[in-house]
Amino acid sequence: MGRLSVNLCGIELDNPVIPASGTFGYGAEFAALYDINVLGTFSFKGTTLAPRYGNPTPRIAEAAGGMLNAVGLQNPGVDAVIAEELPKLRKVFHKPVMANVSGFSTEEYVKVCEKLDACPEIGWLEVNISCPNVHGGGMAFGTDPKAAAEVTKAVKAVTTKPVIMKLSPNVSDITAIARACADAGADALSLINTMLAMRIDLKTRKPVLANTTGGLSGPAVFPVALRMVYQCAKAVQIPIIGLGGVSSAEDVIEMMLAGATAVQIGAQNLTQPFICRDVIARLPAVMDAYGIENLKDIIGGAL
């Protein structure tokens, strides 16, 4: 175990850096750029029961310090992920991967988790109850403590793998959702998903995104994400994965001081494709600069 290692729900990570779901596909594009085994793990693209095309384009808009996306959970469906993506991934990635699961009903979350539970490549199930870009699903579960608890319980009943509930920032009190998930048996939480946002094109006087609204991510949301990680870390005893605008080794350490056991990097993968590799390489020097011997010692250091 090195200076960077952390333990996430009983599984040792070489380092706490995890590319966030939706920014890393199923690994293939990045495996062509660098050895993705340097990562702690990565969270694959949000996967639903049936294949989903997602929203019409434009799906992307720019913002100061970040971007909006309204992809709408495009994915090939869980059966194709198991039959095609995981065998490809096995050739290039030799660590447990984090499976991101999305759904439109409790039954759908359960069915997808049941199927993924049987896959030895998968270490954790990250259950996305926070997608702002689809109607009648996703975020509807993550903005109501009762619904969040119901999904948590239902999923926990069908898997032996650690269950991470991914929370939405689009709530007035995120600690109420965090507590509901923890009380329902969640093994960990990840937060935050994107913040509901929009842009208007001055020339057309219409929304830039075909979906009208989308999720804001990137450095602009980092302080909000950090605040929510801090609040949740005070509210629950289970591990937290911090994400939202993380783009440097310093941000990783700041998230961990706020209470994060591991840290995901999202939007930055899209504009700086080598960011996760580079952050991991830079962590020891930044730790030295701040007198940190082992990264796990600083988790919650600011609480």
Place this chain on the structure above:
Amino acid sequence: MDQVVLTIKENAPIARDVYRMVLAGDVSAVTAPGQFINIALAGSFLRRPISVCDCTGDALTILYKVVGHGTAQMAQMAPGERLDVLTGLGNGFDLRAAHGRVLLVGGGIGAAPLYWLARELKMRGVDATAILGFNTREDIFYAPEFSALCARVILATADGSCGVKGFVTDAMDGVEYDYFYTCGPEPMLKAVYRASKSDGEFSFEERMGCGFGACMGCTCKTITGWKRICKDGPVLRKGEIAWAD
């Protein structure tokens, strides 16, 4: 794909709101005409995807039109400045598909990637005709450059101030060809699709998050499935395109 630092060698206007920028450095990842690069700009989160107009051993040329704050910022840059660039993105045109008489159809700034294609076709001894469409005379660029490479160049302007009055499809009437390549705004591509009498290839544009296939921001539906414009495109074969008529 590569992430490289390229140095601006040249950056100057060549038509109304249109600039040519020459970038020097390691451009070895750029392998085919029709590919694009994705440029990081200080102060903007998203990169700017721009098609490659030409590429030689140690430099590439882009032509860009000032349409927003990113391209306006680029127009102010001086030789010697360095840019963080993702190179070698997208599939590019399929040169092996060219046969017989080849037609190139470019609309506005969409003519840019056809230039390198024309150069490659000339090297292969292919007989090519280029139709270049613009709104008005002041918008025209690269007409002599295309003339040096193509057997015939036909200009069209919407206002009739130069060449054929009308759209590129008006200029296509009466031209004989066995295969075509086209790039331009989507309404023009649709018109070319309907007017075309042979197989061919279309280069598309879309708002992109990454430019290398990771984010699913630019997916479109085709006859052969969902395709990412940035990774599986930007060039699609006519038979793949899911336009109704």
